[in-house]
Amino acid sequence: MLDDFAAEETRVERRAPGKPRWGRRFVIVIASMVALTLVAAGGFVVFLNQTAKNNITQDDLLPNPAPSATLGDGSVVKIPQSDVGQNYLIIGSDARPGEGASRSDVIVLAHVPEDKKAVQLIHFPRDLYVAIPGRKKDKINAAYAYGGAPLLVSTLQNLLGVKIDHVAKTDFEGFKNMTDAVGGVRVYAEEASDEGTFQVTEGWNNFNGEQALAFVRERKSLSEGDISRGRRQQAFIKALMIKTLTPSVIANPITLTRFVGAATDNLVVDQGLDVGKMRSEAIALRSLRSGDIVFITAPFTGFGTAPDGGSIEIVDEPGMTALGEALRTDKMDTYVDASVTP
Template sequence: METTQRHTPKKKRKGLKIFLIILVVILAAITAYGYSIYHNINKAVSTVHKPIERTPEVKRPTDLQLTKREPFSVLLLGVDERPGDRGRSDTMIVMTVNPDKKSMEMLSIPRDTRVTLVGRGTEDKINHAYAFGGVEMSMNTVERFLDIPIDYYIKMNMEGFKDIVDSVGGVTVNNDLEFSAGGTTFPKGKIDLNGADALSYARMRKQDSRGDFGRQLRQRQIIQGVINKGANISALWKYDEILKAISKNVETNISFDEMLDIQKNYADARHNIEQLQIAGTGKMIHNGKQNIWYYIVSDEERTKVQNRLKEHLGL
């Protein structure tokens, strides 16, 4: 099942997850350069490793065991952070990985989706969960909304997007919509982007009739471009710049050992990646002070998506 926003054509698109940026660098660098590089990568990953203590909304029957190739899930958060402001999650993608099926599924959740915020008990936009309660509230709210366990999170500072792009020497994307943003015009077709342009490209929404869905596509293109460059052996000569950019802009509760387990036991899954979107309709709702636009997902659609993800997780 692939669901899309109303009036938006159904599409299957290739994409990859943010933490593969780290995993690709780990695997290739260890192979090419040996222990000294391994030590530096271990140190960098230790910097981004941020464990989180929380009580899950949806618990697994038993603890997840990566060594047994059990399916797992990750919440990807692209966060707009500024000095003195925690910010909001500009991007929310839930990824499920099933090594037996050799597949990954990535569900983009529109940031305006109306949900119950766990810990506040109020109906609000799902991206406000991060503003009110950080990673913990975001994970718990997504768990309750989708009724699946969220095993890991990866948070990336969207402002630091450009640092990561620049660290690999820029990216190439295939743009399907001509538009201007951030003082730059982006024509249709294959275009090369530096870090600043990549950030503008990934953030644009208002000129795209697909709204959040179009922006999510462009963000996945940038991530794919970074991974393609990061996996290129020539990029390893700049591994130090890549690791610095990751260290400054990425946080995750995936440990170094878990990353190695994922690379060892789940590598086949990355070759079959399906992008999912959740269908809904826009609606203005009065909250007592003003009318606010929300993305409303029906109970029927929500159940369909929940069942799809549960099946992929073997639950």
């Protein structure tokens, strides 16, 4: 399994704007990764389970249930309630210490199909220009700034016409702490960059937590800005997964305890998502291999300028319609196969 991850990570795949891309972004379902670690721990599971339970915060992250969603073209679709898998919204914030405003820099929708044979992770670029309920059109991460997780959920439900079942949010500091907890990670970088206190070289790099944090934050010096940063974050999370699944972590009670503590310390989930739910979902997904976990980008046609002068990514309307249909009918495997070019 680790060989599969390593082989996949060496590939550098680039797509034209508007095509869903392999390789995005930042979070491989935090809750499932933590729960998988707990399950693998054997007799140590009770202690780790309690550690996670004590660390995780539950909050009101979901809006009031809605029986339908209004799509961009004005049509109304019924939100499915059962037998079409589960949708988890993962929110990552990069707010630095002392910053008052909360920004949603990472927006990933994880779809777990009903048969539990795959996980599709859909990254929504933070500058995607969309309709926000009760507001004018704006960048999608503005929905989080205006109304927190509930408004971001409503925005995505209207954009796609799907029900979002659960929400989890964390911050970049959590990934720094997880990296240090496992003794650092080895990450493949598509582009070199100067991070001030250290250099990122094209190819393989060994990072501690502080270096990994700088690596996933950098975008201004990269060739495609935020898009390139997304590929960096995907490379980082794969590297963290690989390291976490090695015997040096799984079989070491001290390292494992540190990792579970770091992974759950800054994790906030909705009221319906508890450690028991995470663990049961992880057990159902225990047979997945790396090829069953798919990273794509929500479809956009290119870049533009908003009325206020800000840089935006323009939604591919037919592509977004197709994505929503695939999610509503639990046919994401067909969507992925049709969307990826050789």
